[in-house]
Amino acid sequence: MSEALVASQAAGTDISVPAGSGARQFWRRLRAQRAALVAAVVVALLVLVALAAPLLTAIEGQDPFTYHPSLIDSARGGVPTGSFGGITGGHWLGVEPQTGRDLFARLAYGARVSLGVALGATVVQVTIGVVIGVAAALGSRWVDQLLSRITDIIVAMPLMIMSLALLAIVPSSFPRPLLVALVIGLIAWGNIAKIVRAQTLTLKELDYVSAARLSGWGTWRIARRELLPGLAAPVITYAALLVPINISTEAALSFLGVGVKPPTPSWGQMLTAADVWYQAAPQYLLLPAGALFVTVLALTVLGDGIRTALDPRAASRLRIGTGRKREAKADASGKKVAVDASGKNFAADADSGRSTLDPSIKTIKSADANGVKDANGEKDANGEKEDPA
Amino acid sequence: MSGFGGFVLRRGIGTVITLLAISVIVYVVFFVTPGNVAQITCGPRCSPEQVHQVAQQLRLDDPLYLRYWHFLQGILVGQDYSTGTSVEHCSAPCLGLSYQGDQQVTQLILAKLPVSLSLVFGAMVLWLILGVGTGVLSAWRRGRFTERLLTGITLAGVATPVFVIGLVLMIVVCGQLQLLPFPQYVGLTDDPEQWAWNLLLPWLSLALIEAAAFARLTRASMLETLAEDHIRAFRAYGVGERSIIGRHALRGAFAPIIALNANNVGSAVGGAVLTETLFGLPGIGQELVHAVNVVDLPVVVGMVLVIGFFVVIANAVADVLYAVADRRVVLA
Numbered sequence: 001m002s003e004a005l006v007a008s009q010a011a012g013t014d015i016s017v018p019a020g021s022g023a024r025q026f027w028r029r030l031r032a033q034r035a036a037l038v039a040a041v042v043v044a045l046l047v048l049v050a051l052a053a054p055l056l057t058a059i060e061g062q063d064p065f066t067y068h069p070s071l072i073d074s075a076r077g078g079v080p081t082g083s084f085g086g087i088t089g090g091h092w093l094g095v096e097p098q099t100g101r102d103l104f105a106r107l108a109y110g111a112r113v114s115l116g117v118a119l120g121a122t123v124v125q126v127t128i129g130v131v132i133g134v135a136a137a138l139g140s141r142w143v144d145q146l147l148s149r150i151t152d153i154i155v156a157m158p159l160m161i162m163s164l165a166l167l168a169i170v171p172s173s174f175p176r177p178l179l180v181a182l183v184i185g186l187i188a189w190g191n192i193a194k195i196v197r198a199q200t201l202t203l204k205e206l207d208y209v210s211a212a213r214l215s216g217w218g219t220w221r222i223a224r225r226e227l228l229p230g231l232a233a234p235v236i237t238y239a240a241l242l243v244p245i246n247i248s249t250e251a252a253l254s255f256l257g258v259g260v261k262p263p264t265p266s267w268g269q270m271l272t273a274a275d276v277w278y279q280a281a282p283q284y285l286l287l288p289a290g291a292l293f294v295t296v297l298a299l300t301v302l303g304d305g306i307r308t309a310l311d312p313r314a315a316s317r318l319r320i321g322t323g324r325k326r327e328a329k330a331d332a333s334g335k336k337v338a339v340d341a342s343g344k345n346f347a348a349d350a351d352s353g354r355s356t357l358d359p360s361i362k363t364i365k366s367a368d369a370n371g372v373k374d375a376n377g378e379k380d381a382n383g384e385k386e387d388p389a
Numbered sequence: 390m391s392g393f394g395g396f397v398l399r400r401g402i403g404t405v406i407t408l409l410a411i412s413v414i415v416y417v418v419f420f421v422t423p424g425n426v427a428q429i430t431c432g433p434r435c436s437p438e439q440v441h442q443v444a445q446q447l448r449l450d451d452p453l454y455l456r457y458w459h460f461l462q463g464i465l466v467g468q469d470y471s472t473g474t475s476v477e478h479c480s481a482p483c484l485g486l487s488y489q490g491d492q493q494v495t496q497l498i499l500a501k502l503p504v505s506l507s508l509v510f511g512a513m514v515l516w517l518i519l520g521v522g523t524g525v526l527s528a529w530r531r532g533r534f535t536e537r538l539l540t541g542i543t544l545a546g547v548a549t550p551v552f553v554i555g556l557v558l559m560i561v562v563c564g565q566l567q568l569l570p571f572p573q574y575v576g577l578t579d580d581p582e583q584w585a586w587n588l589l590l591p592w593l594s595l596a597l598i599e600a601a602a603f604a605r606l607t608r609a610s611m612l613e614t615l616a617e618d619h620i621r622a623f624r625a626y627g628v629g630e631r632s633i634i635g636r637h638a639l640r641g642a643f644a645p646i647i648a649l650n651a652n653n654v655g656s657a658v659g660g661a662v663l664t665e666t667l668f669g670l671p672g673i674g675q676e677l678v679h680a681v682n683v684v685d686l687p688v689v690v691g692m693v694l695v696i697g698f699f700v701v702i703a704n705a706v707a708d709v710l711y712a713v714a715d716r717r718v719v720l721a
Contacts, residue, residue, distance in 0.1 A: 152403075153410045156701050160659025161677070165689045168681040169419060248550045252663055255552050256678050271556065278560050285560070289553045297548035 029309035036305020042298035050111040057105040060092055064109045064265050068100030080281055097277045097284060106265040107287055113266045114295065117181045118246035124185025125192055125246075126239050130231065132189070133196025134223055137204065148197070155190035159249060162187045167258045180259050184249055192238050196231055203230045233310045240303035244296040251292055267292050397709055404705040411697045412464075416457050419690050443488070460485070484691035489683065494691035497676065504574055504672035509661050511588055512595035513650070520600035521646065524607020529634045531612065539604070546601025551660040555594035555667045562590060572668045591664045598660065599653055606649050607642050614641030644714040651707025655700045 030036055049056065057063055072095075073079055080095050093103040136147035163183045170179055203209060204227065212222050251268030253259030260266040267288040274285035435443070451459075462468065463483035479486070484494035527539040563571045572590055575583040614620060615638050623633055662674030669675070673692055680688035 149406070149410075153407050153414070156407055156655075156697070156704060157411065158655035158658050158696055158700050160656070160662055161693055161696050164662070164677060164681055165415075165693050166418070168684055168689055169686070244548065251550055252552060252659070255663065256666055258678070258681055268550075268552075271552065275556055275560060278564065285556070289556070292553060293545075293549055296550070297545065300544065300548050 026309050030305055033305045033308060035301050036308070039298040039301035039305065042294065043302055046111060046295055046298070047115060049108055050115050053105075053108040053112055056108055057102070060102070060104060062102035062105045064101060064105040065263055066101065068095055068102075070100070072098065072100045079277070093287060094281065094283055097281050103283065103287060106270065107267075107291060110265040110267045110270065110288065111291070111295075113177050113260055113264060114247055114250060114292075117177050117184070117250045117260070118243050120178070120181030121184035121188075121246040121250075122239055122242050124182060125189040125242060126235060128185070128189040129192030130196050130228075130235060133193040134200050134227065134231075136193070136197045137200035138219055138223060144197075147193075151190050151193045151197075154187070155194070157187060159184070159188050160252065163249070163253060164256065164258055167253065172261070176260050176264065180250055180253060184246055188242075188246075188249075192235065192242070195234050195238055199231055199234050200227055203227055237303075237307045237310050240306045241300075244299035244303065247292070247296055247299065393712065396712055400705055400708055404701055407701050408698060411701070412461065412694055413457065415690055415693050415697070416460055417453070419686055484694065485687035487680075487688045488685050494687050497688065498673060498691060498695055501671060501673045501676050503576065504670055505661055505665070505674060507577060507584070507588060508591055508595065508664060508670065508672060509654075509657055511585075512592045512599070512657065512661075515592050515596035516599040516603060517646075517650070519596060520603025521607050521642075523600065523604035524611065524642070525634065525639060527604065527608045528611035528615065528638065529630075531615075540608075543601040543604040546597055547605065549598060551594060551598045552663045552667050554597055555591070555664055558590055558594055559668065572670065574670050574672075591668045591670060594667070595657065595660050595664050599657055602653065603646065603649065606645055610642035610645045611638045614638045617641075644711055647707050647710050647714060651704045654703040658696055658700065 030040075079097050080100070093107065095102055096106065132147055132151060136144045136151070139147070163180075166183050166187070167179065209222060209226050212226050217225075250259055250266070251271075254266040254268030255272055257269075257272060260269060262269065270288040271285065271292075274288065278285045459468070463479065463485065465481070467478065467480045468483045469478050479493050479495070482495050484498070486492070487494055487497055523539055523543060527536040527543075530536045530539075559571070562568050569586065569590060572587045575587050577584045611634070615633075620633060620637060623637060628637075658674075661672065662677060664670070665672040665674040666678055673696070677689065677692045677696075679685075680692065
């Protein structure tokens with residue numbers, strides 16, 4: 001802790017807000033999870049491929065749009081010539097059946113679409129969710145009622161169906177990837193608004209917020225300076241879990257032919273035609289499917305890791321999960337109850353000791369646990385229980 | 390008990406308001422789109438007369454609130470449509486006319502509904518059994534190899550998009566191994582056995598993904614309950630592990646499972662759209678995708694409303710069930 005203070009002092013930041021300590025603790029906790037670390041590396045690689053797609057395809061000497069009729073065996077219905085779907089030095093992963101477009105180039109550019117749309121949608125969701133959530137929690141009773149009802153309605157709308165329908169009516173001149181990101185973002189912000197509202201309601205009762213109010217700070221300044229930092233943990237946690245969901249949604253919409261339209265490459269769209277070709281060119285199916293799977297899996301694991309790193313209770317829950325072996329052994333020697341009880345007591349002591357030391361940890365913990373449950377879908381009842389009205 | 394009745398009543402009123410709000414939003418969004426609605430609805434190849442006829446049918450000259458009122462009236466009491474020469478009556482839940490073949494949207498939806506309901510409900514039974522079963526097993530075997538294996542599998546399940554697993558299942562089971570023929574919908578009343586056989590793969594594709602979420606939730610809730618004091622007390626009394634897992638810990642997971650199941654109806658409906666399109670099942674989802682592609686607005690609006698109706702009702706029913714499982718909710 002003192003190290004962090006020194007560090008923040010050296011960096012010239014306000015001593016009363018040791019910003020470095022939270023971030024440092026977060027990194028330490030995240031690094032401690034091997035799976036999350038591997039996932040982070042995979043995600044970083046994917047982002048790198050997406051960013052460097054033009055460079056990588058230039059090295060390969062291909063682009064995602066050029067047709068190569070010479071590489072297609074039209075006599076056999078359009079399968080790629082050569083073995084393994086036309087893999088050569090010039091085409092690292094072979095070519096698409098029928099058109100002969102380079103698969104690696106389409107995959108790499110597809111990563112840009114996939115990640116770009118998902119991140120864009122997440123930014124929209126978080127922005128709307130935080131604004132609505134904070135406004136509902138800080139506004140008058142009527143504002144809260146109105147915004148909460150709107151949020152309920154948004155939550156009740158099925159994402160896939162609504163985005164399918166919305167995508168139908170916008171003119172095709174609108175840039176498609178941007179449109180998909182906007183549509184997903186505009187429909188699926190309900191849960192994050194609920195989490196933010198619940199968390200803000202908890203935070204605004206804390207002493208330091210009251211102190212700010214008593215010193216005459218305006219609502220806007222309190223929201224920005226005092227509340228937003230406290231909202232960071234649950235919002236980051238939920239946003240991290242939203243990204244893989246958004247990737248799946250984009251892929252699904254493009255798979256149905258209403259998302260990103262050809263010739264722009266997208267993983268979901270590549271899969272639409274792939275099932276016809278699985279025997280002649282299996283990688284045409286396996287590559288986009290694998291890319292989707294690995295990306296969503298890595299992002300989900302990373303999201304879980306971030307949640308564990310930000311939520312002390314999740315970490316201790318993990319220890320409960322893995323500490324069973326010891327207990328099982330004790331069971332065999334007939335000392336189960338004693339070991340169990342003492343272990344639990346210790347945990348409970350540690351927990352309560354920490355929470356009496358710093359009340360803010362406790363409230364953030366409970367609110368965060370709420371947020372996590374929300375992410376798992378336990379939405380309405382939770383929101384209702386939080387409601388002070 | 391009066392508290393419980395009041396809760397159900399409040400929830401019912403809230404549901405009606407939500408449904409009305411959804412209908413307003415959907416109507417406004419779809420019929421006040423930028424551009425010529427009549428032209429978009431009719432399609433690019435329509436003659437000016439046809440466009441004019443569409444504009445009349447949609448009452449585009451009326452102010453918006455009046456148009457919405459007519460739409461709502463159609464849903465509640467029915468409506469008459471003039472199709473040039475004759476007058477066609479569209480009875481009670483009337484959602485307007487489709488622009489391909491002048492079919493009534495309600496009839497169209499009713500014709501497709503059994504397929505979608507068969508798919509979603511069959512899959513729901515499967516995902517509850519698979520998901521809760523897996524969750525219980527991994528909570529029981531916590532800290533052992535079985536739990537790690539199951540946790541890994543469910544994580545992979547959560548990460549796989551439904552159309553990827555459906556595609557792979559179809560190619561492996563129907564294409565490579567030829568264990569099953571490619572699914573072709575057969576009505577339940579026509580031939581129950583064929584109905585089940587043909588829906589087996591679609592059910593599996595939809596259920597495997599959803600089951601993963603349930604397995605994770607069940608495991609997490611049970612582990613949380615297992616760490617509580619009353620479980621420790623049961624252990625001290627000498628209650629067996631099987632009874633603790635099967636009766637007491639599972640009980641703590643009931644309420645979250647109900648809530649997740651309601652919440653997942655929405656995502657399952659989205660998954661059903663993908664499954665139907667992938668396997669070529671003639672359900673609501675496939676029809677919706679078709680309507681979206683040809684911009685048949687009345688069909689799109691009708692389908693969105695019907696699906697929204699089911700999701701909202703499912704949520705309301707789940708809330709009541711949740712209150713039965715956990716009475717503290719009623720007091721809030």
